[in-house]
Amino acid sequence: MxxxxxxxxxxxxxxxxxxxxxxxxxxxxxxxxxxxxxxxxxxxxxxxxxxxxxxxxxxxxxxxxxxxxxxxxxxxxxxxxxxxxxxxxxxxxxxxxxxxxxxxxxxxxxxxxxxxxxxxxxxxxxxxxxxxxxxxxxxAPAGQAERAARIDRPDALIEGVAIDIETDRIFLSSVAGREILMLEPFAPNEPVVFADREDGLWSVFGIAVDDRSRMVWAASGVVPQTPLAADEETGTALFAFDMTTGDLYRRYEIEGAERLGDFVVRDGMVYVADAGAPRIYVLNSLSGQLELLVEDPRFVSLQGLALAHGALYAADYAMGIWRIDLGDHSVSLVRPGDESLIGIDGFLNTREGRLIAVRNGVSPHQLMAIDLDAAGHAVANVDVLLRGHRDMTDDTEPTLVDLADGRGWLVANAAWPLFPEDGSAPDEPRPATIILQFRLP
Incomplete structure (x- = not known):
């Protein structure tokens, strides 16, 4: 994020x-x-x-x-x-x-x-x-992936991806375009706008499809790359859209939130990380309200969230991975192995409890599968799933990932380095965004 x-x-x-x-x-x-x-x-x-x-x-x-x-x-x-x-x-x-x-x-x-x-x-x-x-x-290059989509919207700054496994539709979050894009399986390179600023969206970061509620969830807020109208009101919120109609179902806000970013959805519940404050929030139901789950001053830069081993895991860009006990809400840093856990952005769990992590703040950029020990407090093993793919170029970075049905979808080349914070034009042209699809081992 x-x-x-x-x-x-x-x-x-x-x-x-x-x-x-x-x-x-x-x-x-x-x-x-x-x-x-x-x-x-x-x-x-x-x-x-x-x-x-x-x-x-x-x-x-x-x-x-x-x-x-x-x-x-x-x-x-x-x-x-x-x-x-x-x-x-x-x-x-x-x-x-x-x-x-x-x-x-x-x-x-x-x-x-x-x-x-x-x-x-x-x-x-x-x-x-x-x-x-x-x-x-x-x-050295590792792993295999194939192109699932090529989105020729170089000014969109696409950050996140979500798959609806029932229809094979792909949803994408756009930071600079302030919209959610949708790709139909019969037209994977021709995005249509699913939701945009007319629905109240600022920049869109994390995005997910909830098979249970048939909602498209999106976290939205403001960064320097967000195009704003003069005197436009800013804020941050979690949005739920009806997947069938595209209508906004509800907008969730909580006082004190700085920038809602990445999140994870399970069984109708949503856990949301605050990218601007050391807080994680929870939404217990569609009809509920965002509530503070945990606040810890040791959090530095919260990114993706995952649910595994009966706990919530939070990727911290500068620290590694935090484990949050869902019973007493205690927080501890997962003990790493040899592999560096710094720079993790996209972060989700498989059904088997493996943590799938996208590392982009550290060279080399790569997609990793992390196995925890039986207690869920330490890293037992790390496998590199993807590295050095031709679409993971040096002037861009992989960002968010989605998982479903034994497969994964990855934003391979988000062009953050080519979107200066001052709004100036970059020296190099911005590339089309590539979504890669891979098999989970």
Missing amino acids: DKFHSIRNLLAATGLAALIALPAMAQDNGANAGATAPTPQSIAMELFAGANTALRSDDYESARRMLEAALDLKPGHPAILRGLYRVAQQAERPDDALDVLERMAAAGLSYDTADEAGWLAVTDSQRFAAINQQLAANL
């Missing part, structure tokens, strides 16, 4: 200064502004600042220790790992540098070592070669 995608490349910055200058929506969306109690985010930021100070004083060991402490709080964060590499580089500690590169490789990340060959290869040529082999493998 809206993370101010156009500046996500800061996540890949190698300088320590960039570590404490991550974009507002990608790293600190204001949810913790004014918080008095320390959070993992605020402590990590202090550690980043301390590491910068230590590095400027050539106190490499202190910088290393502070970054390691930050990494404990934000496991697998690529910018912290790159910061550790920079410390090792400036301290002329090749063994430390090789250790960091090994951790990057194990995390499924990429790093160009071309400029480091002389220094590190001399230290341990076999170890350096093995690292390069793994880093190359992390970039």
Whole structure:
């Protein structure tokens, strides 16, 4: 969902200064502004600042220790790992540098070592070669998918996809067009408008089809890329549309919400993440009202939600995956394995309880299947389902995903980097949006 995608490349910055200058929506969306109690985010930021100070004083060991402490709080964060590499580089500690590169490789990340060959290869040529082999493998294409649709509306900025398995209709959310588009199975490349600003929509982010209620659900709000009329009233809401008639059934709002973004629907209930505040809401029925489910200052940038193992799981773009107990509403960070869980955007669960995650804030972009342990508190295994597809281009990013009947549909190339926040025209043409279809293993 809206993370101010156009500046996500800061996540890949190698300088320590960039570590404490991550974009507002990608790293600190204001949810913790004014918080008095320390959070993992605020402590990590202090550690980043301390590491910068230590590095400027050539106190490499202190910088290393502070970054390691930050990494404990934000496991697998690529910018912290790159910061550790920079410390090792400036301290002329090749063994430390090789250790960091090994951790990057194990995390499924990429790093160009071309400029480091002389220094590190001399230290341990076999170890350096093995690292390069793994880093190359992390970039290699994986998985298979075919085009389900090509939408030649380059100015729409399509973010989300939802499938109605009964009719094979595909619904798409448009950020810049402020509309929901629909594709018929007999015309997959010819979208028609299902709902738009005349229905009260601002930018549309998360979207879902509920087979039980036969509703099309959509979360809507305002970002810098939202085209607004002069003096137009802004806000955020969850919308329910009758799938058959296209009529607006109801609009759900809740006081204090900043930006309703991604959500998950099950058995007539909707769980909604607030992309601008550390809150998750719940709608218990079509006739009900949005209610606060949980508020936690440790949330930084909430994205997709999933239901598995009797709990609600929330992807946090800057932290990983949170587990919310649906009984006592307690919140805990899922313990990751080696693979980095930073930068997850689209996020859903299969019927079997696997978590399907779209990672786009970290190189390489990829679609992953995450298996949790029996208790649902830790990652047991991660499989890469799709990476390096020809439609997942470097100047775009995959965003949201939908699952049904053993298959998945993915927005492969949302053009967020080509939609400057100031409304200016990009230097490069915006591509048609591609929806990929894949089989779940």
